[in-house]
């Protein structure tokens with residue numbers, strides 16, 4: 001009798017010890033976040049193979065814990081927890097001033113706690129440092145006049161205050177980076193595009209964001225000049241299709257029209273993504289000086305943002321926008337850098353054939369395509385007028401010509417503005433120097449009393 005009792009007791013103690021031994025810690029991973037604001041979405045992963053009974057989140061500031069979230073998990077059997085093999089659980093919650101009104105701007109700790117689904121039901125915690133930021137940053141743009149061509153470029157300066165981590169210009173679906181004007185990080189400028197495919201009613205804004213997701217925006221004085229981009233038909237003879245498909249899609253299968261359409265559509269899109277991606281390779285300084293130079297003695301064959309209809313045997317088979325200028329001189333003519341900068345791409349690039357891209361700093365880049373020969377290497381510094389290579393007809397080109405394009409933060413813009421010293425002097429330089437267009441106009445009028453109102457009225461003819 002007594003032995004049996006001892007054995008039962010031993011069994012119970014042993015079982016209890018095993019259950020305690022089987023109780024494990026919950027591993028908590030808070031999804032990384034640097035700031036919380038008014039009502040910031042957050043998440044954490046709770047890993048315990050026996051499951052989790054409950055979870056809670058707190059924001060701790062000045063030694064006080066503010067509960068922002070609590071959740072009880074539905075109860076599967078707690079006695080047979082050791083049978084379970086649960087995958088990690090995800091919890092989502094929101095935290096900020098809305099959940100804990102006592103929070104104030106400054107440092108805090110975000111704590112997530114979870115109770116294990118086992119005999120001991122211990123609570124484990126994880127914590128990360130965060131900033132509480134309830135006030136959005138503020139932003140104010142310059143008081144200058146911004147005359148903007150649809151498809152063209154412009155520069156705006158602005159001032160940001162408060163806590164922010166991202167600031168720039170937004171035009172419809174496009175955003176453009178900004179850079180500090182001088183040593184003060186809060187005084188900034190952005191060279192931005194008003195992309196050719198943006199409806200002219202779209203209002204550009206300067207913006208600043210904080211990591212809690214709050215964004216401030218401000219408008220600035222502007223006038224957009226809509227452009228009627230030209231429509232052009234391009235007849236595709238078999239000889240052209242054969243030249244292009246045999247070069248770009250050597251060994252490809254299918255009929256010549258299908259192969260051409262793949263090159264003109266899918267490959268064009270991929271090549272344009274490569275060009276746009278070069279925006280991350282820009283230098284934070286001005287590498288260019290003075291107007292950009294058009295290939296000398298060249299004839300303009302095709303303009304920026306021409307809408308091209310591709311015809312085969314009289315029938316339209318495709319439509320694409322031409323995002324550069326086609327310039328022709330004679331075959332194999334030396335192609336010069338339109339301004340000083342640094343080579344960021346020098347290679348064969350699909351429809352662009354042998355292609356060179358020069359970065360001019362602060363998001364501004366120029367491209368030279370269809371070259372027969374490339375004479376520079378990536379990383380090389382080039383001077384305005386320096387030969388980059390020879391013109392040719394590589395890629396999607398019927399005859400020897402230079403395809404020249406200007407890009408601003410990865411978006412193709414009107415090259416003609418950058419060829420125009422007066423446009424640069426009116427639109428870019430004075431804003432960087434902190435002088436208003438009005439002041440410039442007055443200074444010019446004072447210098448030339450006869451040229452009445454010319455500086456302003458004559459600004460946008462193109």
Ligand SMILES: [Zn+2]
Pocket residue numbers: 302322324325326402403404
């Ligand atoms: Zn072209």
